[in-house]
Amino acid sequence: MTQASIEASASAPLLEVRNLKKHFPITKGLFSAVHGYVKAVDGVSFAIPRGQVLGLVGESGCGKTTVGRLIMRLYRPTAGQILVRLGKDNEPATDIANLDHTALMPYRRQMQMIFQDPYTSLNPRKTILEIVSEPLRIHGIASGKALQSRVEELLELVGLRAEYVMRYPHAFSGGQRQRIGIARALALNPQFIVADEPVSALDVSVQAQVLNLMRSLQRKFGLTYLFISHDLSVVKHISDRIAVMYVGNLVETASTKELFVRPLHPYTEALLSSVPKPDPRLQRRRKIPQGEVADPAHPPPGCRFHPRCPYAQTRCAQEEPVLREFPGGRTVACHYAEQLTLTGALEAA
Amino acid sequence: MKSRFTQGSNDMPNNNILIEVKELRTYFYLTEGVVRAVDGVSFSLERGRTLGVVGESGCGKSVTARSIMNMVRKPGRTVGGEVLYHRRNGDDTTEEIIDLLKLEPMGDEMRAIRGGEFAMIFQEPRASLSPVHTIGTQIVEAIRLHRPMTKAQAREHGIEMLRRVKIPRPEQIIDAYPHQLSGGMCQRAMIALALACQPALLIADEPTTALDVTTEAQILELMRELQATFETSIMYITHNLAVVAEIARDVMVMYMGKDVEFAPVDAIFHEPKHPYTIALLSSIPRIDVERDMLATMAGTVPDPYALPKGCPFHPRCPSRLPVCSQDIEVPYVFFDKGHRVRCHLYTAK
Numbered sequence: 001m002t003q004a005s006i007e008a009s010a011s012a013p014l015l016e017v018r019n020l021k022k023h024f025p026i027t028k029g030l031f032s033a034v035h036g037y038v039k040a041v042d043g044v045s046f047a048i049p050r051g052q053v054l055g056l057v058g059e060s061g062c063g064k065t066t067v068g069r070l071i072m073r074l075y076r077p078t079a080g081q082i083l084v085r086l087g088k089d090n091e092p093a094t095d096i097a098n099l100d101h102t103a104l105m106p107y108r109r110q111m112q113m114i115f116q117d118p119y120t121s122l123n124p125r126k127t128i129l130e131i132v133s134e135p136l137r138i139h140g141i142a143s144g145k146a147l148q149s150r151v152e153e154l155l156e157l158v159g160l161r162a163e164y165v166m167r168y169p170h171a172f173s174g175g176q177r178q179r180i181g182i183a184r185a186l187a188l189n190p191q192f193i194v195a196d197e198p199v200s201a202l203d204v205s206v207q208a209q210v211l212n213l214m215r216s217l218q219r220k221f222g223l224t225y226l227f228i229s230h231d232l233s234v235v236k237h238i239s240d241r242i243a244v245m246y247v248g249n250l251v252e253t254a255s256t257k258e259l260f261v262r263p264l265h266p267y268t269e270a271l272l273s274s275v276p277k278p279d280p281r282l283q284r285r286r287k288i289p290q291g292e293v294a295d296p297a298h299p300p301p302g303c304r305f306h307p308r309c310p311y312a313q314t315r316c317a318q319e320e321p322v323l324r325e326f327p328g329g330r331t332v333a334c335h336y337a338e339q340l341t342l343t344g345a346l347e348a349a
Numbered sequence: 350m351k352s353r354f355t356q357g358s359n360d361m362p363n364n365n366i367l368i369e370v371k372e373l374r375t376y377f378y379l380t381e382g383v384v385r386a387v388d389g390v391s392f393s394l395e396r397g398r399t400l401g402v403v404g405e406s407g408c409g410k411s412v413t414a415r416s417i418m419n420m421v422r423k424p425g426r427t428v429g430g431e432v433l434y435h436r437r438n439g440d441d442t443t444e445e446i447i448d449l450l451k452l453e454p455m456g457d458e459m460r461a462i463r464g465g466e467f468a469m470i471f472q473e474p475r476a477s478l479s480p481v482h483t484i485g486t487q488i489v490e491a492i493r494l495h496r497p498m499t500k501a502q503a504r505e506h507g508i509e510m511l512r513r514v515k516i517p518r519p520e521q522i523i524d525a526y527p528h529q530l531s532g533g534m535c536q537r538a539m540i541a542l543a544l545a546c547q548p549a550l551l552i553a554d555e556p557t558t559a560l561d562v563t564t565e566a567q568i569l570e571l572m573r574e575l576q577a578t579f580e581t582s583i584m585y586i587t588h589n590l591a592v593v594a595e596i597a598r599d600v601m602v603m604y605m606g607k608d609v610e611f612a613p614v615d616a617i618f619h620e621p622k623h624p625y626t627i628a629l630l631s632s633i634p635r636i637d638v639e640r641d642m643l644a645t646m647a648g649t650v651p652d653p654y655a656l657p658k659g660c661p662f663h664p665r666c667p668s669r670l671p672v673c674s675q676d677i678e679v680p681y682v683f684f685d686k687g688h689r690v691r692c693h694l695y696t697a698k
């Protein structure tokens with residue numbers, strides 16, 4: 001084996017994004033004069049090894065869906081690279097950031113997205129059979145009887161009854177529609193799935209079923225997921241690692257266990273402490289970070305979290321912290337990560 | 350005589366009822382059969398209180414809400430029951446009782462109630478906002494429908510409401526289209542729209558499912574404020590039991606179209622009686638507990654066309670008795686503090 005291929009197989013990620021950016025222009029008036037940009041994603045880098053699950057968490061509007069849509073190339077990035085390695089670990093990765101429609105086709109088949117919104121992402125004029133079978137037909141995988149039985153199999157996999165195939169989306173409850181979206185994403189046996197809030201619309205018992213299902217599929221087929229959620233208790237159950245996002249940037253990445261036992265970024269600590277407890281006798285109001293939510297069109301200078309950070313010093317308002325490496329393969333973007341002792345949500349084992 | 354369903358969380362007699370739902374039944378007539386989405390639900394909601402409604406995906410929560418608003422559409426039909434609205438005149442001295450189901454769904458009176466005294470936050474925010482109009486146009490129109498304001502005043506009020514639901518740059522976002530907002534921002538715009546109308550009844554169907562914990566906590570705070578100021582009654586539908594623990598005074602648990610348990614929030618969490626409620630509580634994913642696979646409920650979701658005879662939960666119930674599968678309606682069993690349950694375990698004694 002050559003030196004290069006040994007290096008590649010040692011840590012070959014299936015997906016790696018480098019300095020990814022998406023700035024949406026803010027326009028005004030009929031002639032759409034641009035007078036500013038929403039920096040929805042503003043320099044995000046991470047890698048997901050094959051067969052692993054990276055959870056992406058953060059506040060509403062911080063840019064999670066935009067990251068997912070960029071990777072799926074539903075948007076063209078403003079800047080940055082999206083390196084994908086679908087073949088063997090020792091093959092070189094391809095940067096799909098600027099590929100055109102035709103060049104993207106083979107990647108589209110192997111990369112699927114479960115959309116956040118189970119309502120608008122399903123065409124109301126198509127039956128469930130048509131919706132779930134669409135990817136199979138587009139890529140010419142199956143037709144006729146084989147197609148129908150594959151769809152029925154997929155529906156059963158996500159806990160829906162096969163008799164439902166001829167119904168339209170409006171006849172399903174919110175949670176049922178979300179499972180239709182999952183069935184569609186699984187149809188092509190993809191290698192990589194961006195799951196955008198796949199269980200947020202589900203009640204706890206179905207949520208548990210779907211999470212267990214996604215997890216067993218992931219183990220069985222060695223799937224790789226980017227699992228986007230605002231719900232830490234959900235992400236925790238499925239992710240190997242977690243990336244915490246705040247206003248267009250990553251502020252911390254760590255293995256799931258370490259993140260919950262000992263967060264290193266004050267925003268992660270704040271997120272963990274504001275999870276409500278399912279018990280009316282415990283305090284009815286949560287601790288939440290004070291202060292205004294930052295605006296991606298006008299991010300605060302220095303550390304973007306500083307106006308809400310209980311540990312902020314003068315330096316935090318002036319100098320932007322970079323994502324630095326810490327022992328155990330963690331990364332954190334906080335000037336004082338070494339000094340602070342933050343509280344997690346789990347006891348260290 | 351006062352119905353036993355009108356008991357609140359305390360034993361005090363009360364005449365502070367806003368909505369009384371009696372034996373509500375809403376069915377969907379499909380070619381494959383009849384879906385009994387809501388099949389005998391009774392409860393009442395007092396002024397200024399919050400009722401949490403929980404239950405598995407597809408159990409009929411949203412259909413119950415739509416039935417109360419008298420907005421069930423074909424192939425669905427409310428085939429039985431009453432929805433009594435205790436409407437007060439301006440100075441709270443007299444009260445008339447209207448059965449909303451007797452009103453013409455699209456008639457003037459029902460539309461006036463739906464748009465003015467009642468407000469609903471729909472489970473599907475993106476689908477209920479028009480994609481071709483800006484957020485501002487939609488808020489201004491809703492506000493002006495039932496509050497005497499000029500366009501400019503309504504716009505100002507709209508911006509203020511967007512600010513209160515923590516949307517950054519509200520004075521710009523008001524001119525944005527729904528597709529330019531994140532999932533959670535759409536949901537918050539929908540909440541702003543509903544709250545701007547200061548309703549007597551707010552039906553919130555999964556209003557915070559797309560929101561992270563910190564934003565959610567801020568929204569719940571806002572709802573509490575609104576409730577304190579305007580004595581708004583809230584029917585809060587959610588699958589998140591932790592949120593129920595935080596916001597609800599009473600909780601109704603539904604299973605396959607039936608109200609299987611109703612109790613003050615503390616009793617639901619600490620003295621649950623129905624085996625389904627007990628199973629539901631044990632399947633909550635928690636961040637402070639470690640588990641590999643989440644606990645799920647035994648058995649599969651039953652076929653909605655062929656409801657199990659007797660207690661709908663009996664095929665999955667760990668404590669079932671021979672009587673449970675007999676073809677008899679499970680009676681209500683009443684306990685103190687308005688706690689009631691539909692389960693044979695408590696009638697056998």
Ligand SMILES: Nc1ncnc2c1ncn2[C@@H]1O[C@H](COP(=O)(O)OP(=O)(O)OP(=O)(O)O)[C@@H](O)[C@H]1O
Binds near residue numbers: 025062530559560
């Ligand atoms: N098509 C678009 N045009 C303009 N702005 C957009 C567009 N899509 C997203 N944005 C903006 O980018 C920011 C990030 O949005 P994104 O949907 O990525 O957030 P998110 O983290 O997924 O939030 P949520 O948890 O609420 O879904 C928001 O401020 C949003 O308004």
Ligand SMILES: Nc1ncnc2c1ncn2[C@@H]1O[C@H](COP(=O)(O)OP(=O)(O)OP(=O)(O)O)[C@@H](O)[C@H]1O
Binds near residue numbers: 384407472653
């Ligand atoms: N338009 C319709 N046509 C046919 N069936 C319907 C229709 N709307 C709802 N149903 C059925 O009625 C049942 C109850 O649906 P509902 O939307 O009330 O569930 P839910 O409790 O709100 O679930 P979720 O938590 O998933 O939103 C489901 O079995 C659903 O398939």
Ligand code: SF4
Binds near residue numbers: 660661664666667679
């Ligand atoms: S009535 Fe019987 S089957 Fe139904 S929940 Fe109670 S014990 Fe179980």
Ligand SMILES: [Mg+2]
Binds near residue numbers: 064066532533
């Ligand atoms: Mg999103």
Ligand SMILES: [Mg+2]
Binds near residue numbers: 173174410412472
């Ligand atoms: Mg619903």
